[in-house]
Amino acid sequence: MRNTHTVTQRTNKRNGQPVRLVPLGGLGEIGKNMMAIEYGSDIAIIDAGLMFPDEEMLGVDLVLPDTTYLADKLDRIRGIFITHGHEDHIGGLPYLLPRLGFPPIYAAKLTNGLITVKLREQRILDRATLIEIEPGQTIALGQLRVSSVRVNHSIPDALAIVVKTPAGTVVHTGDYKFDYTPVDQAPADIGGLARLGDEGVLVLCGDSTRVESAGHTPSEAVIVETFDEIFSHAEGRILVATFASLISRVQMVVNAAAKYGRQVALVGRSMVNNAQMATELGYLSLPVGMLIRAEDINAVAPSKLVIICTGSQGEPTSALTRIANSDHRLVQIQPGDTVVLSSTPIVGNERAVYHNIDNLMRQGATVLHQGIMRVHVSGHASREELQLMLALLRPRYVVPVHGEYRMLAQHAQLAVKMGVPPEHVVVAQDGDIIEASRDGGIVIVDHMPCGNVYVDGSGVGDIGQVVLRDRRVLSRDGILVVVVTVDSETGQPLAGPDIISRGFVYERESEHLLESARGVVSAAISKHTQGRAHTADWNYIKNKIRDTLGEFLYEQIKRRPMILPLVVEV
């Protein structure tokens, strides 16, 4: 396998122009999926997702792909093709569309609906071009011919995107599994994939998320049985928390509610919006009279009610977290309630999810979650399915996508084990510029710096490593502001130093330490101003204050707060 660390010089072009693949997000991480596929002067983008920040990205709300590579190529972007309507595939659109010059967005019906809801919320819908596509339909864009094939995932209308170029065909699977008994829609179009394989696939970009799981991911139908069991036993209310975009799961709960004669209330803004949109588009079907308003839940007997809400990942402001904290306007837990967390905690969310479970149980609810009952199945292909995809498409080259490094590497190993020559498999990273042609091989020809673009509040991209590093220092040991007032004429200190601390120690209980710190600062100032005229170099003295006080505090209490010396000249 080619590794990310070897960047080979551009191959000569004797074998015709290659197709270029530039992953801008999603390789080496789960989230912010985005890839540019380029041939000649035509670029098709696949997905434009976001990522939720990890705990090192202090104060960051969202993370976007870095689209620097595209900045000087806006006129060549023919369209953005969206594989499906999850946040890590569509969530970047509101921020990236303006940067990319609002290229047209091509997506299947439901995906289109979800994007519409999102762009309307962010008030840029009127500037966007949305074009609905169907599997099998081909869009001609310059030298590119783009079509799609139906796959299964945990949301309807999931597509693999097929980009035909003169150099060959690139198939990007999107997120997929093979579900032979899906709850929504039809099974994946295995025949269509096989035909692509027969025609010849140059490059497969395949979802690697679940490569570490042996076998075949269970069908969504498996949980129908679990829900049947839950509904047949529950005597009180049932609350089901899941992702707002998991329309098929919502449908499943609705079906169970119908079977057991319960009414359904939807709670959580995104749950309500998505369900409404999905209903309008025909992706969610609720029997007449089943849906009640969240305001009316207390008018329904507990045994006749299901509440479907957001918050299965312990998101701080979500409905379920509010309910768990007894802080929801409409829903309060009652003893006898059964709460079902119909999702698996995403890595990093475990503590928040378990915290909610604890709080729900404290209030007397029975909580059923993936740790003790099969209330969720993955939407991603396990190893046997990855092999099936490889066997159907028989690609010349393989570029594993959608996964952390270890997943990409294992997906690559799997391809090699199935007979793809190691030099035909590329484990790439975001920002790699990959070129492939039938006879010229597949090569990483260059690498663009391709970091994270942070969204904090309404600021996009104005938070960089300096700010994050400061936040990390502040978060660990707080800050001490040291104020010294000096005479601008004599250069001698007039008053102070004053020390104000925040997040360092509790001032009232640490007066002695702060008093000593003042002494240390005074001594440092005296030492460096004594005997000098007003030419005292205050930048130098500031550094001395920082160093001396820093050493003193570390010695005294083994902490390293940020120290901010301020000199006020009067």
Add this chain to the structure above:
Amino acid sequence: MRNTHTVTQRTNKRNGQPVRLVPLGGLGEIGKNMMAIEYGSDIAIIDAGLMFPDEEMLGVDLVLPDTTYLADKLDRIRGIFITHGHEDHIGGLPYLLPRLGFPPIYAAKLTNGLITVKLREQRILDRATLIEIEPGQTIALGQLRVSSVRVNHSIPDALAIVVKTPAGTVVHTGDYKFDYTPVDQAPADIGGLARLGDEGVLVLCGDSTRVESAGHTPSEAVIVETFDEIFSHAEGRILVATFASLISRVQMVVNAAAKYGRQVALVGRSMVNNAQMATELGYLSLPVGMLIRAEDINAVAPSKLVIICTGSQGEPTSALTRIANSDHRLVQIQPGDTVVLSSTPIVGNERAVYHNIDNLMRQGATVLHQGIMRVHVSGHASREELQLMLALLRPRYVVPVHGEYRMLAQHAQLAVKMGVPPEHVVVAQDGDIIEASRDGGIVIVDHMPCGNVYVDGSGVGDIGQVVLRDRRVLSRDGILVVVVTVDSETGQPLAGPDIISRGFVYERESEHLLESARGVVSAAISKHTQGRAHTADWNYIKNKIRDTLGEFLYEQIKRRPMILPLVVEV
């Protein structure tokens, strides 16, 4: 079941003096286990552990139990009994011993050894009294008779502690499982537990950690087979990362190394110290000549070497994390290395663990971890074992311990399912004062505030909620220091305002925003000082600056940094 939220008035004493149980840590959390068992004027403490901070506890290094309950009872503490030598049971000792007046510590041989290493490192060994105990041996302490029973866990010498009082017998299981084929020592003393049951147990305090797992936790012997498979296939070096205290796992790796003719190097300070101590005490046996120094690993052929190191949880300064980051003095990853992570990520550590795996694979190592291979088994009892413990002891009352709330609650449900009357089962929390007597029932009679004691640097207990709250604000959006210089005679501003930001925005790229902010502050100051004499109320004006600037920034950029107005009077 009695719930934590009902605190019942003290029962009258017509039924004789009750035994008192006061959990000081470990109930509602995994970590900092500690319980006081009290009868009349005698107190026995069980365990004195620490907990690692979660991501909300910014800058905190360690968390200790709050021993306020004991502060006025030091003269009644007869001893601290340690169930086994893991950090969450012994790690609090160096900090708590001085606070508790250095009561004697009773522990089995290996536990004693681990405590000795720890107290020596912290330089208080000479002030401590350590007394070695053996299962079956009884210590008479006032009206208490304390003995112990051998159980299995992932470390040798794990004990359940038995406290006999005139009110009845309390059995505290410590951490346990029933392993019929343990790698270290003998199986749990089932006969001894059954005899206790025959004699009559008043209260069982039982480990709840793994109540959510059905069946029986696999024997440690299961992984012998896994390691055999790994060793028989690996052609290069093998690195095994595990807990330094997991002596039995280290022994297993040593055995496999012996079988396959590999030499062993130990890497990581605590791994070396613990292994040395365990060898001296006879708990770890290494064939002569097998152990080599970490400095000499490059002199051994890769196929003849095993490295056992710390860092299986992704701890930032551990050996494995350094190795993964190419930052270890002695060990560099080579292609062909097989790295085994022989532990399961503790909740909250997942990202760090996966990050290490990614980095190891990037350097060409094959990484085997619990996600893809059975390289670890739990040391805690699953549901069938919890039932076995209940069946053996047949306790009158049950107090689930060692677990988050949901685990305690499910353990309680299990006891009820086995026939313990619900009113005989108490789901308690840290700080509850529980009284139990044969005829007086079991009741939470009172509750002491019992929070976390934070260790940050060398400060113990000087970080409270105020400091942590400040750190959270600082970590999210940074700080703006606003400096205003005023004439102390006229009360009018002389210069400024100056605004210095850290962790808020990158100053150079946000000059415009900060310039506008200065304008907003100036306006606020003018408005509130204009036309006044030197009586301007600067505290009032500071609040105005904070509010006005806060609103402005939130409106502009949707962030809420800490705002620290400083008025310098000259």
